[in-house]
Amino acid sequence: MxxxxxxxxxxxxxxxxxxxxxxxxxxxxxxxxxxxxxxxxxxxxxxxxxxxxxxxxxxxxxxxxxxxxxxxxxxxxxxxxxxxxxxxxxxxxxxxxxxxxxxxxxxxREAALRLAEAEYQTLFQNAVVGVYRANLDGTLVRANQALAKLHGYGDSACATAPGTGFTHDWYVDGDRTHAFMRLLLTHGRVDDFVSEVTGHATGRPIWVSETAWLVRDAEGCPSCFEGTVVDATERKRAEAQIEHMARHDALTGLPNRRQFQERLTQELVHAQRQGTAVAVLCCDLDRFKTVNDTFGHPAGDALLCTLADRMRRSLQPGDIVARLGGDEFAIILLGRSHPHGVGAAAQRLIEVVGEPVDIDGHLTNVGVSIGVAIGLDDGDRADLLFKNADIALYRAKEAGRHTCRFYEAGMDMAVASRNLLEIDLKDTVRNGGFALHYQPIIDLASDTVRGFEALLRWPHAAKGMISPADFIPLAEETGLIVELGAWALRDACQEAASWPSDLRVGVNVSAVQIQHIDFHQHVLDALVRSGLAPERLELEITESVLVKDAERVIACLHRLRRIGVRLAIDDFGTGYSSLSYLCQFPFDKIKIDRSFIQDACASTSGAIVRAVVGLGKHLGATITAEGVETQAQLDWVRREGCSEVQGFIFGKPMPPSVIKGMMRPVGVGHDQQPERTHCPVSCERRSLLDA
The missing domain is CATH 3.30.450.20 (PAS domain)
Known part of the structure; x- marks a missing residue:
C-alpha cells in the first residue's frame, strides 16, 4: 500500500x-x-x-x-x-x-499555488495598467485598482459592484462596440484598440488603448475575455497636436503649405462640380529681409504674426490664408472670379500690410507684392493654378513691388526663359565659360593708370554677351556666385601678377560671397596661387554687404586688411546706413556712385560729392569717382578734389590682351627699367575709348 x-x-x-x-x-x-x-x-x-x-x-x-x-x-x-x-x-x-x-x-504544491496566487494578486492589483476579465456580454467580472482609478472609482470592488453599470461597452464608442467584438471573436485577440470611454465616474470622457484576448473553456469555446487598458488621452492630445503642427505654421498658426494644397484641391473639385470659382493669391512681403536684419529675428517673427493677423482679418469668412514659409503667404478666395472683386481684395491686402508696425518703439513698414490666378480659367489643378499665381507674383515684383498682377497667357514664357538662363548659368560656371574684362582707374594727381577693376563678362554661345545686370542677381539668388566669385578672384590675381608691380586690381565681392564661411580662405588661396602681393588686391564691396551679420563680416574684413588686402566701399551713398559702417570700419577707398557723377550739374549731387570728398580726406581714404564720361564731368570731379576717376572717357572694360598696351613705360628707353607705369591721359584717352 x-x-x-x-x-x-x-x-x-x-x-x-x-x-x-x-x-x-x-x-x-x-x-x-x-x-x-x-x-x-x-x-x-x-x-x-x-x-x-x-x-x-x-x-x-x-x-x-x-x-x-x-x-x-x-x-x-x-x-x-x-x-x-x-x-x-x-x-x-x-x-x-x-x-x-x-x-x-x-x-x-499548495504552498507554491498560494504564493503564486498572492503574487498574481499583487501584480494584478498593483499593475500600473488596467487589467480586467469580462463575460462575452461585456459585464466585467474582475477589475484591478488601476482600472477602477482610470474610471474614477475608489477601488475595484466599487467598479464591479452590481448596479454600477460598469461594462466593457464603455471602452468602445457606439458602433465601434460591434467592431471590437467582431475582431475579438474572429482573430481571438485585439491589439491597441483606441476608443473613447464615455462611462467615467466624473462624467468626463477619456481615451483608452485596449489589448484583449479570448479565454476558451475545455471544449475550446469562448467563455470570456481578458484585457489590459491604458489611458490614451495624452497620446490622443499629442497626436492631435502633431497633426495640427503638420498642417499649420508654428509661428503664425495659419495653415501651412500642406494644408493649403489640400484645401485648394478640395475647392477646385467643388468648383468643378458646382460651377463656382476660386482665386489664388501668392503674396511675398517686400523689404521684410531688411527689417529682419536690422531689428533681429525675434522682431521679424513678431512682425510676421502681426501681418498674418491683418491678412486674416481683411478677408471674408471662408477665405483661407496660409503661410508657405519665410515671408511667403498664399490666399484662397472662394466664390470670386471677376477681376474687379479679386483686385479689390488684393488692394485691401496691400493697404493693411503696408500700414506701419511698431517694433520695439520704432515704426516700420513693409509692403506686399501679389500674384493672382483664377480657377478654373488659369488652371484646373492645384499645382497648375498655384504655379500661375506665382508667375504673376514674379511679374508684380518686376513692376516695382507693392502691387498686384493677374496671370496672363505668355507670362510663363518669361519664367521659362529665366529658368533656361539659370540652367545655362550653371553649365557655364561648371565649364569655365566666363571671362574677366578690365577697366582702368586713373590717378588724377599724376594722370597715370593706378590699376584696373576686374568685371565679369558672360559671352554666351547663342545669345552673345549677356549683361551682368541679368546674370549677377541670378547667380546670387542660386548661390552660384560663391563659386563664380572664387574663380574671378583667382583669375584676376593671376592676371594682375603679370602686370607691373605698382598696379592694383579691384575685384567686386557679392554680399552672398562674403557671408560664406570660406570667403577668407578663397582670398588667401587666390593670393597664394598667383603670388600677387596682398596690397595689390583691392576688394570692392557694397554697403549691403554690411547689413546682414555685420559683426561677423566686419571681423572677416579686418582679418583681410591685417594681411595687406585693400578694401573699397563701392557705389557709396546708395546703400543702407553708410556713415555708421564707415565709423566701424576704415576703408582704404570710397567709390562715389555714378548716379551722383551723371547729375554733376545738380546742386544736391555736388553737395553730396563735396561731403564725401571731405569725409574721405578726414578718414585718409582715396576717393574714386565712377561713371565719368565727359570732359566736363572730369573737370568737375577734379575741382571737387576726387583722387581717382573711372569711366568710359578713359575706356570701357577690355579683355586682358587689350590692356597690355596701356602698360608701356613712358620716357624710358628700351634698355632701361621703368620706375613707374605711366599712362598720360591726354595721349591715351581717345585710343582707350575706341577700344
Missing part, C-alpha cells in the same frame, strides 16, 4: 501494520510489531518530540493515551519536515484503525 496502516485492538495492542506505517512514523520494528503495546509507541513519539510542531487541542489529544471513540482526520508535520495526513476510525469492538498518508509534496 502507498499508505501506512495500523490496527489496534481493544487490549491496546497492535493487530496489523505495514512497513509504510513504520517508515512514515520513523520507528523501528522493535517498537512497532504485531502485539506491541500502542501506549508505549505513543510515549516513544512524545518523548522524542514527535508532536512539537502541532499546536493547541490537537497536540493535547495526540499526547494523551486514549485511543479515542470518534473518527478524526488531521494533518501534522513531523520533526524531519515530512507532512502526513492521519485518519483514525474507532472499531465497534474497541480499538481503532489508523492510516498515514504522505502529503509533503501536496503541501508544497
Amino acid at each position: 502507498d499508505q501506512g496502516i495500523l490496527m489496534v485492538g481493544a487490549d491496546n495492542r497492535v493487530l496489523v501494520h505495514n512497513q509504510k506505517a513504520r517508515d512514515l512514523l520513523g520507528v523501528s520494528e522493535g517498537l512497532l510489531h504485531e502485539g506491541a503495546r500502542f501506549d508505549l509507541l505513543q510515549q516513544h513519539q512524545i518523548d522524542r518530540g514527535e508532536f512539537r510542531k502541532v499546536n493547541g487541542e490537537l497536540r493535547h489529544l495526540l499526547e494523551s493515551a486514549a485511543l479515542g471513540t470518534a473518527a478524526v482526520t488531521y494533518e501534522r508535520e513531523r520533526p524531519n519536515g515530512t507532512s502526513i495526513e492521519v485518519r483514525s476510525v474507532p472499531l465497534p469492538t474497541g480499538g481503532l484503525v489508523r492510516t498515514f498518508t504522505d502529503i509533503t509534496e501536496r503541501r508544497r
